[in-house]
Amino acid sequence: MTQTARSYKYYDLIMAAFVCVLLCSNLIGAAKAATLNLPLLGQVTFGADLMFFPLSYIFGDILTEVYGYGRDRRVVWAGFGALLFAAFMAYVVVNLPPAQNEFMAVYQKQVEGVFGNTWRIVAGSMIAFCCGSFVNSFVMAKMKILTQGRHLWARTIGSTVVGQFVDTSFFFVIAFWGIWPQEQLIAVTITQYLFKTCWEAAMTPITYKVVGFLKRVENEDFYDRNTNFTPFSIKL
Template sequence: MKSYRYLDLITALFVVVLIASNIASTKVVLLGPFTFDGGTLLFPLAYIFGDVLTEVYGYKKSRRVIWTGFFLLLLSTLTFGLVNALPAPSDEFSQKSAEAFSTILGLVPRIVLASLVAYFVGEFVNSYILARLKVATNGRWLALRTIGSTLAGQGLDTALFLLIAFYGVWDNSLLWTVFVSNYIFKVGIEVLFTPLTYTVVSFLKRAEQEDYYDRNTNFNPFSVR
């Protein structure tokens, strides 16, 4: 099996971005005309890492990283839930700390489910489309492939998360406002970072001596072969 110098580093960065953005998503923020959860500031980087992984290493390696992120995200949320469920000492400082922890990191089952489902669907759709487009274009037009896959992946990710987490909790007008803001911002970040994506992809292809084409790949996300 071929070894890679930077695959582990990219996997670690991907997972850190994923978990940090999910923690930050507990706060809704305003940035100019946009209204979105705080995780949106960082989460688009997860899709950029996903693009880089699939473009350089192929869908199979990307699938493994996506599953790694999924299980580590699940582990982190279960850990937060366990800590939140355990009692705190009765002194004032400990009680206030426990209340603050519960407010920020206490598990809300709908949000956990929404985050996991949206991540799973969005990342695999993004990776699948990018891999298929790379073969169809014979490796040309990287910007078209990264932006096109992000349009689909981020659209599904954002829609599924908001519908599962907040449908019936927020009114429909707020849901729509947050969806539009999130989607425009996430895709905008992808477009803005396209030159950097080109640079990173070019560097990795040279350093790793790899430029994988998924011509005979099994695209089943549950495949372990």
């Protein structure tokens, strides 16, 4: 049985929230490496997008658990389309000739510094998130069948462990290899992976509440028993 075309009350809102998080994580936070001194851990370097990017995987878990792999796949492609458009507009804005005045002479360099690497960030995100998110959703869907819908915590954490490993590794190598010092790149990649996975685990109680709420109000609890898991489709 395949997913039928039907309307849902909250599906579009979750899609919009997902796209917003994806854009913010790639255009605002991804290019900045931050360092904090944390209790017990000492000095930790991480990408600033760590504050909100893991939410995209939580959205992916919720979408797969409630609506199924096919509808999560549509949301992922919607996010990629938004990223491509943002990257194109960033390229246009950076390369438009600036007005000839003292303020714009300084401001143009700042714009280039913030958005000049957008193409690499987007390329890294497109490849990494495509691989990571679909792996995450695939593992989530298959584990739901194997566990017969029980142990949601094991599915959300288990799928994230695999998906985030693929995503984080691919993204930082593609986006920042040759830009950041290699030692910093390795440190940030490891930190990002561990922190993202831990955040997913910490958010498990909230994920439970959101999933339970959506299943009740949407009257949906989809099982991907006969789903075509190819990522190269938007069909349900």
